[in-house]
Amino acid sequence: MSPDQKANRAMRKLLAALVFPIASSCSDASQKAPPIPPGATEVKISVDDKGYTPSEARAPAGEPVRLVFTRTTDEGCGQQLVFPDQKIRKDLPLKEPVTVDITMPASGKVTFSCGMDMYRGAIVVE
C-alpha cells in the first residue's frame, strides 16, 4: 500500500467518524414533526369514544394547516384516521400526537373520518 493510499484510508475513517454522529442526529430530528410553516394554522384535535373534538375548525383558503390528532381512549373506533380526498390514512396510537399537514382548497372543506366513517370531522374554508 502506498503512503497515499494509507492517508486516503485514514481520511475516510476520519470522515466516517465525523459524518456518522451528524447523520444519526438528523434521523432523530426527522422523527419529530418538522417546524410548522410560518403563518400556518395549527389545530389540535382529540379523539375519544364520541369522535373528534373539535369536530370542525376553520382555516384560510389555499393556506397550509397542520392538524395534530391525539387519541385519548381505547374505547370506540378512532384508531384509524382517513382523509378520503387527500388519500391519507394513518394509525392513531393511543396518546401519541400524530401530525397531518394539509393545504386548504380555494373553497369548501377538507373532511376526515375514522376508518369506518363513523366519526367525522372537517376543516372548513373561512
Ligand SMILES: [Cu+2]
Ligand atoms: Cu369508526
